[in-house]
Amino acid sequence: MGNVLTIRGGVPLNGKVSVRGAKNLVPKAMVASLLGNTPSVLRNVPEIKDVEVVTSLLRLHGVEVTKDPVTGDLTMDPSAAKMAQSKDIDAHAGDSRIPILFCGPLMHSIGEAFIPDLGGCKIGDRPIDYHLQVLRNFGAVVDKRPGGISISAPKGLHGAKLSLPYPSVGATEQVLLTAIRAEGITELSGAAVEPEIMDLIAVLQKMGAIITVQTDRVIRIEGVRELTGYNHKAISDRNETASWASAALVTQGDIYVEGARQLDLTAFLNTYRKVGGAFDVDDDGIRFYHPGGPLKPLVLETDVHPGFMTDWQQPLVVALTQASGVSIVHETVYENRFGFTEALIRMGANIQVHRECLGSVPCRFGQRNFLHSAVISGPTQLRGADIDIPDLRGGFSHLIAALAAEGTSRVTGIELINRGYERFQDKLEGLGADFDITEEAPVFAAGLL
């Protein structure tokens, strides 16, 4: 049984929020601590679900994780790393996508790994074939077991010449975390180059790794025998920033996001300006606001970095329901990321989803029967509704639609939002949102009352 958020819409969000370390970097930097022979310190750590999951998995593997009670900084000491019981690991099946990144570090530190079935947002099939292929190329042996995979390297891990069919963020990180202590040189082509990957490379370089990022998505790693711990301040969460920026636009508000970094958001800021949003950048953050007047429709394609990030799409789609005219969004990273539009349509939005690639470049999903292009006509008045949150970003988009809507919305499944938005209820309160939280009433079987 979870909590219910009752939102009374129509109030512009105004004020300041602070954004801390990125959900898509922090848990991975925590996994990297297993590769060092001295403790690591990670700063700017947000209180989100994926951090809890990785803390627990590290502890199960003998890593001592301590949290500074004032700053929240994490110290991770891997000197007593050990194999965990698979029944304990099983408890984390379905929690997050991070466990797959334990493969290389655990093989290097204790010789083998058991990885539970992955979780994360349900936005497509999300296979791990690239991960398993690169691990096998390093010399790993992978066995499918009930509830997960077991993996070892009886003949050691060796550098390899690798190429990804698509610039996958997770598979690129898998290569980095495995190659840095593998014997010899690894050359990865077709690599992802998201800012969170560059920050992970900075962490690994502090530990003693030798990694060169070349042009054209080529990353070269020279394996080293030993690494130390690191001390690092995590890059801030650009996806959370983009979400609050869209919230300001949708509710006709004005939000200063402390900690936002312009350089990681270039593609988002260009789009924000084109749609009619305004922003001011200073040394400590970015102010996002609705400058008045109608919003403009646009044609948009999600893409790997440096393109428009797929995790920014959903809150921006809500803003596009308020633009005067027809917008098109072509989702090219995940095949099934428009499920959240169903609730927006119930709230009064005019959105159609299509199987065709409605973009300038045909993508991997065009011939495969996936509803991956959306046509949004606006402006439409949104009305309050009952909503059960389907995933992280879709869920945030529902929250901001409800905050802008006429009338009251009743939102369940809000625990999913904690995967990527630290203390979001406190932040909403600080921005003046009108809502309250109650416990969901138990459902009794008919006849038992």
Ligand SMILES: CC(=O)N[C@H]1[C@@H](OP(=O)(O)OP(=O)(O)OC[C@H]2O[C@@H](n3ccc(=O)[nH]c3=O)[C@H](O)[C@@H]2O)O[C@H](CO)[C@@H](O)[C@@H]1O
């Ligand atoms: C925890 C984390 O960092 N999550 C982010 C990460 O997810 P994640 O690392 O899971 O995403 P990937 O970049 O790997 O996925 C991109 C595409 O590659 C496909 N693929 C991936 C791996 C594989 O083995 N086989 C395969 O086909 C996926 O199904 C998807 O279509 O990057 C995504 C793309 O920027 C973001 O939306 C997620 O927020």
Ligand SMILES: C=C(OP(=O)(O)O)C(=O)O
């Ligand atoms: C898809 C996302 O996350 P994950 O990969 O953790 O499911 C996201 O952050 O929007």
